[in-house]
Amino acid sequence: MRNQYICLALLLCAIQSACGLYFHISETERKCFIEEVPDETTVIVNYKVELYDPRSNGFMPSSPGIGMHVEVRDSDDKVILSRVYSSQGRISFTSHTPGEHVICMYSNSTAWFNGAQLRVHLDIQVGEHAIDYANVAQKEKLTELQLRIRQLLDQVEQITKEQNYQRYREERFRHTSESTNSRVLWWSLAQTIVLVCMGFWQMRHLKSFFEAKKLV
Amino acid sequence: MRDEQLINQSSNKNNTSTTRIPTATTNNYNKMTSSKLLIGLLVTTVLMKCAAAVEFTFDLADNAEDCFHEEIKRNTSAYFEFQVSAGGQLDVDVVLKNPEGQVIYSLERATFDSHQFTAETTGVYTACFSNKFSAFSHKIVYVDFQVGEEAALPGVDEHATVLTQMETSSQAIHKALNDILDSQTHHRLREAQGRKRAEDLNQRVMIWSSLETGAIVFIGVLQILILRNFFTDRKPSQTHYGRL
Numbered sequence: 001m002r003n004q005y006i007c008l009a010l011l012l013c014a015i016q017s018a019c020g021l022y023f024h025i026s027e028t029e030r031k032c033f034i035e036e037v038p039d040e041t042t043v044i045v046n047y048k049v050e051l052y053d054p055r056s057n058g059f060m061p062s063s064p065g066i067g068m069h070v071e072v073r074d075s076d077d078k079v080i081l082s083r084v085y086s087s088q089g090r091i092s093f094t095s096h097t098p099g100e101h102v103i104c105m106y107s108n109s110t111a112w113f114n115g116a117q118l119r120v121h122l123d124i125q126v127g128e129h130a131i132d133y134a135n136v137a138q139k140e141k142l143t144e145l146q147l148r149i150r151q152l153l154d155q156v157e158q159i160t161k162e163q164n165y166q167r168y169r170e171e172r173f174r175h176t177s178e179s180t181n182s183r184v185l186w187w188s189l190a191q192t193i194v195l196v197c198m199g200f201w202q203m204r205h206l207k208s209f210f211e212a213k214k215l216v
Numbered sequence: 217m218r219d220e221q222l223i224n225q226s227s228n229k230n231n232t233s234t235t236r237i238p239t240a241t242t243n244n245y246n247k248m249t250s251s252k253l254l255i256g257l258l259v260t261t262v263l264m265k266c267a268a269a270v271e272f273t274f275d276l277a278d279n280a281e282d283c284f285h286e287e288i289k290r291n292t293s294a295y296f297e298f299q300v301s302a303g304g305q306l307d308v309d310v311v312l313k314n315p316e317g318q319v320i321y322s323l324e325r326a327t328f329d330s331h332q333f334t335a336e337t338t339g340v341y342t343a344c345f346s347n348k349f350s351a352f353s354h355k356i357v358y359v360d361f362q363v364g365e366e367a368a369l370p371g372v373d374e375h376a377t378v379l380t381q382m383e384t385s386s387q388a389i390h391k392a393l394n395d396i397l398d399s400q401t402h403h404r405l406r407e408a409q410g411r412k413r414a415e416d417l418n419q420r421v422m423i424w425s426s427l428e429t430g431a432i433v434f435i436g437v438l439q440i441l442i443l444r445n446f447f448t449d450r451k452p453s454q455t456h457y458g459r460l
Contacts, residue, residue: 021270021286021361034273034356036404124272133369147369148386155393162400166407173411180418187425194429198436205440213447 020046022121030106037126038165039098041158044130045070045122048088049107052117059119066118067108075099084108092130098165127161128154269362271401273301276308276355281346288335288363296321296343297360299328299405302412304353309346315339325349328405358405366394 025031035043049066050059068089072081074097081093095101107118131154137147276282288294300306305325312321312331315338321331335341347355379387 021284023282023284032275034275036273036408122272123270126271129269137369144369145380145383145386148383148390151369152386152389152393155390155397159393159396159400162397162404166400166404169404169407169411173407173414176411176414176418180414180421183418183421183425187421187429191425191429191432194432198432202436202440206443209444209447215447 020121020123022119025118025120027107027116027118030104031120032102032104033122033124035101035103035124035126036099037095037101038161039095041127041161042092042094042130043101043103044125045091045103046089046125047091047105047123048121050087050119050121052119069106069108071104073102073104075101098168127158269360269366271358271360273356273358276303276345276347276357278350278352278354279348281344281348283342283344284359284361285340285342286361286363287340288338290335290338292364293332293334294341294364295330295332295360295362297328297330298326298345299358299402300326301356301358301405301408303355304350306355306409308355308357309349311344311346313342313344315341360401 023031037043047068049068050061051066052058053060066087067084068087069084070081070089070091071079072091072093074080074095076097076099080096080101081091085091091103093101103124105120128151131151133147133151136142136150142150274282286294296312298308298310300308306327307325308327310321310323310326310329311319312333314320314336320333323329343359343361345357345359
């Protein structure tokens with residue numbers, strides 16, 4: 001019975017990641033996704049890679065040789081995760097700074113397979129979507145209603161985070177606008193001064209030049 | 217109150233006819249053979265996990281076309297939304313194709329839109345974003361692709377008992393919060409559009425002003441040099457300028 005359970009669990013995993021959105025990339029290609037998230041938010045990425053099989057004109061369901069290099073950069077362009085995973089994986093990270101997180105994926109293949117196509121199944125879940133409530137219910141022995149309330153709490157928390165992030169972004173936006181405003185002001189002043197100085201210097205220089213040449 | 221509960225009960229029964237399969241499989245666990253169990257679980261997992269939504273933002277390179285595929289079961293409703301948040305004129309060509317390759321939805325040079333459709337056949341639906349018309353500006357595109365209904369909470373909705381008022385209202389709150397999250401996403405994207413433009417403007421003002429200052433100084437010096445040249449270069453024929 002236990003073996004069956006393991007089998008089922010494996011199957012479940014396989015189905016779970018095989019379902020959903022997919023796209024094609026060539027083996028040497030790099031694909032990046034951007035997730036704009038508030039701070040302290042969990043992002044879960046599920047993916048599965050299938051290699052194109054020219055013999056059957058389809059995609060091999062499992063391609064053990066293929067690995068995926070996953071790189072996650074935060075808004076300051078700092079690498080927070082960079083690892084090589086197998087053809088199927090689940091990456092989760094928590095943001096520490098709010099902003100755009102870039103998730104890049106590329107296969108570890110060399111020229112050996114060059115040109116072959118890869119099919120990548122991808123599923124990205126952010127914030128409270130990333131929480132597995134079946135697991136939570138089991139672990140904390142919650143009733144249905146408790147579980148629902150738990151979900152509501154998580155959602156509200158996510159909304160609060162998002163609003164804080166919104167305020168942070170609004171502040172940044174305002175700073176940018178104010179900076180543009182002051183730059184325009186100061187540069188126009190500076191330019192006027194530069195123009196006047198330039199004209200003054202030109203006149204003086206020409207005058208002294210003409211005097212030296214005895215033209216005036 | 218009583219009527220309301222009855223209605224709730226009946227609607228609940230209708231809604232949960234598919235999702236109640238997991239309880240059935242677990243209850244009859246011992247009676248079933250392992251293969252039956254496997255199939256049962258396979259069906260339930262497909263039912264539960266395919267009803268997923270995926271949201272992401274990607275960078276569409278210049279002159280490129282990116283396609284995303286999703287398998288959708290027959291009679292499943294799907295919701296497709298996109299928004300260009302940065303790059304060029306904020307436009308992109310969008311095409312949605314059904315499994316036969318027929319175009320079911322297309323837009324040219326659009327900034328944002330959404331489309332709701334119901335799958336007529338089971339198969340792979342393809343959404344393509346094309347930037348072929350743009351030679352040098354890459355676009356940042358946000359995509360939200362929701363297929364089917366949101367997966368039910370485990371335990372919730374699986375029972376046939378009457379929903380209490382507490383449960384109904386908690387469900388209503390859940391829906392409302394989902395709407396809030398969606399509209400927040402929308403606003404965030406709009407704000408991102410504005411902010412990127414403002415940052416761009418800031419940069420441009422900076423570069424343009426420095427260039428202009430450089431140009432003024434350069435032209436000023438050049439004028440002097442040219443003028444000096446007029447008077448110094450032709451020394452032997454300086455007599456010509458005597459009349460000046």
